[in-house]
Amino acid sequence: MSEIEKLRDLLPEAAKDIRLNLQTVFQSTSLTPVQVWGAALASAITSRNQMLVRAVLHDAEGKVDVSVIEDAKAAAALMAMNNVYYRFRHLIGKESYSSKPARLRMNWIAKPQGSKTDFELFCLAVSAINGCEMCIGSHEQVVVDSGITEDQVHDVIRIAATINAAAVSVEMSSFGERMLEVTA
Numbered sequence: 001m002s003e004i005e006k007l008r009d010l011l012p013e014a015a016k017d018i019r020l021n022l023q024t025v026f027q028s029t030s031l032t033p034v035q036v037w038g039a040a041l042a043s044a045i046t047s048r049n050q051m052l053v054r055a056v057l058h059d060a061e062g063k064v065d066v067s068v069i070e071d072a073k074a075a076a077a078l079m080a081m082n083n084v085y086y087r088f089r090h091l092i093g094k095e096s097y098s099s100k101p102a103r104l105r106m107n108w109i110a111k112p113q114g115s116k117t118d119f120e121l122f123c124l125a126v127s128a129i130n131g132c133e134m135c136i137g138s139h140e141q142v143v144v145d146s147g148i149t150e151d152q153v154h155d156v157i158r159i160a161a162t163i164n165a166a167a168v169s170v171e172m173s174s175f176g177e178r179m180l181e182v183t184a
Contacts, residue, residue, distance in 0.1 A: 003055035007170065015169035018162065025162040028155040034118055035152070036159065037064045038072045042122040043160040045076035046129045047167030056163070067113035074108040075122035082106065083132035090134045117146040124153070125160035 004026070008019045028036055037060040044056040060069060081104060089097050112119035120142045127135035140153060 003058040007051065007055045007166070010173055011166070011169045012173045015165075015172065018165045018169045021158075021162045022166055025159050028159070030149065030151045030155050032118075033063050034068050034114065035121055035156065038068045038075075038114075038118055038122045039125040039156045039159045040163055041069060041072035042075040042079075043125050043129060043163035044167070045073060046080070046126045047164055049167035049170050051170050052163070052167050065114075068118070071108075071112045071114050071119045072122050074112065075119060075126055078106055078108060079123050079126035079130060079132075079135065083127055083130035083135050086134040087130070087132040090132070117143055117148060120146070121148065121152075121156050125156050128157050128160045129164050 004022060008022045011019050026036055026040070031039075037056075040056050041053075041060050044053045047053075057069070060072075085102060085104060109119070109123070120139050124136065124139035124143060127139055143153060144150070
């Protein structure tokens with residue numbers, strides 16, 4: 001039994017749909033294993049739920065090489081910075097901010113350890129979770145221009161959405177267990 005399957009079994013009844021989605025979302029027919037597991041790991045890291053990160057990382061390690069894992073980590077880290085910065089620029093809507101240079105290091109984006117297109121997919125997944133319209137648009141354009149289909153983009157976003165929901169559900173389950181301990 002995979003670690004994700006074990007985690008799924010821990011989710012509360014209120015997250016039944018998430019349990020089912022966690023079962024099917026990894027069975028994408030349009031994505032490569034690298035794309036599935038890289039997007040899942042970047043999304044899990046972005047969710048900030050250590051139990052989920054450990055489960056996805058454990059299951060990914062047997063299916064992809066270390067360059068994918070490192071690219072997923074880098075995508076989560078860089079988008080944690082970029083999504084805040086570019087979302088601010090977009091939301092504030094002032095040309096004076098938009099014309100200023102970011103002066104933020106982003107070298108990994110130019111030279112990921114694996115495929116540039118796959119790395120951009122991981123960044124897209126994280127940007128969707130973080131809700132940065134500018135980054136979502138930018139990364140979606142790059143991957144589509146690189147030959148990724150809209151079906152593949154759609155599957156990556158489904159993975160990001162499901163992983164994010166799984167993180168909330170794990171917290172919900174953990175919170176319920178802690179509340180039982182407090183009232184006992």
